[in-house]
Amino acid sequence: MLETWLKQSIDEADFPTHGELCGGQFRRLGHGLLELLPDSPAPSAHACVISAGIHGNETAPMELLDDLLKRLAAGKLRLGAPLLVILGSPPATREQTRYINTNLNRLFRRDLGEQGMEPERARELMAAVDAFYTRHADRPRLHYDLHTAIRGSRYPRFVVNPWSETTAVAPEQWRWLAGADIQAVLHQHCHSWTFSHYSKHYHDAQAFTLELGHALPFGHNDLTPLAPMARLLQALLEDHEPNAAPPERMVFYRVEQELIRHSEAFRLAFADDTPNFTEFAPGTLLAEDASQGETRVGTSPLSVVFPNAAVEVGARAALLATPTPPPE
Ligand SMILES: O=C(O)CCC(=O)N[C@@H](CCC(=O)O)C(=O)O
Numbered sequence: 001m002l003e004t005w006l007k008q009s010i011d012e013a014d015f016p017t018h019g020e021l022c023g024g025q026f027r028r029l030g031h032g033l034l035e036l037l038p039d040s041p042a043p044s045a046h047a048c049v050i051s052a053g054i055h056g057n058e059t060a061p062m063e064l065l066d067d068l069l070k071r072l073a074a075g076k077l078r079l080g081a082p083l084l085v086i087l088g089s090p091p092a093t094r095e096q097t098r099y100i101n102t103n104l105n106r107l108f109r110r111d112l113g114e115q116g117m118e119p120e121r122a123r124e125l126m127a128a129v130d131a132f133y134t135r136h137a138d139r140p141r142l143h144y145d146l147h148t149a150i151r152g153s154r155y156p157r158f159v160v161n162p163w164s165e166t167t168a169v170a171p172e173q174w175r176w177l178a179g180a181d182i183q184a185v186l187h188q189h190c191h192s193w194t195f196s197h198y199s200k201h202y203h204d205a206q207a208f209t210l211e212l213g214h215a216l217p218f219g220h221n222d223l224t225p226l227a228p229m230a231r232l233l234q235a236l237l238e239d240h241e242p243n244a245a246p247p248e249r250m251v252f253y254r255v256e257q258e259l260i261r262h263s264e265a266f267r268l269a270f271a272d273d274t275p276n277f278t279e280f281a282p283g284t285l286l287a288e289d290a291s292q293g294e295t296r297v298g299t300s301p302l303s304v305v306f307p308n309a310a311v312e313v314g315a316r317a318a319l320l321a322t323p324t325p326p327p328e
């Protein structure tokens with residue numbers, strides 16, 4: 001049955017409540033929520049949350065997960081670690097759109113007051129993660145939230161490392177990410193209330209947002225460059241040691257500033273198709289906003305990541321970053 005999970009989840013169709021798989025069992029916890037439970041996990045196996053489709057038009061990571069589940073269903077893989085597999089937004093995925101009413105990936109906070117479709121889904125996903133990590137409380141916690149980016153990128157595969165005052169990144173994470181052919185790391189500089197930030201902030205999980213290329217419709221993705229990432233996910237699922245590479249193979253950036261859209265009359269001063277990590281020289285005009293005036297690069301160059309003038313008023317329209325040394 002696992003081979004049809006993605007399709008059934010997108011359609012919000014019936015799916016068995018539980019079943020057998022190679023090395024364990026699965027349990028359906030809700031729409032787009034599946035727990036995989038190994039029969040005899042090693043004590044060191046991670047409790048892994050792997051999510052995709054928080055944005056409905058980011059299909060390559062969904063295809064990656066679908067392929068993993070199909071191989072598990074076919075008996076080509078053997079489950080060795082508990083996994084919570086999540087399709088974030090079935091309705092947005094059906095509509096092939098980033099979100100229906102509001103950006104789900106800004107709502108992962110326990111004091112969330114908003115009502116509506118995405119806030120309800122955020123509450124459901126937070127509760128599922130809380131319960132999963134509670135059920136596997138004796139294990140190291142990990143969360144990879146898989147995305148693809150709206151525009152091209154100087155580094156097509158990169159991760160966002162959510163900000164935390166207390167949870168340090170385990171050195172092995174950098175080696176595994178480099179081994180999975182991730183090319184760049186962007187350290188956040190403040191709370192972002194994204195899904196990966198949720199797991200890190202509230203559960204001390206090793207958690208990242210993974211950007212795995214360009215957002216394209218189903219059937220248009222070339223998964224070849226993601227083969228090393230597929231191997232990392234497989235290693236976590238089977239509880240094998242993942243491939244490792246030196247972290248210095250990746251370039252590291254740190255967010256200096258968030259560019260917020262404050263008014264309807266907001267525009268970015270550079271071309272719409274400007275790739276992520278494009279660097280702008282000191283003094284360059286980056287944005288104009290009716291209520292804030294101009295934003296210009298200060299005395300050091302800044303690289304722009306996730307530029308998007310069409311976000312909701314009050315939301316982040318870009319991250320502005322500078323290079324930083326790799327971890328020691
Ligand atoms: O390409 C874009 O502009 C957006 C791609 C995307 O969805 N990125 C995530 C990053 C989350 C984070 O900052 O950790 C998002 O914007 O939610």
Ligand SMILES: [Zn+2]
Pocket residue numbers: 054055058147148
């Ligand atoms: Zn996304």
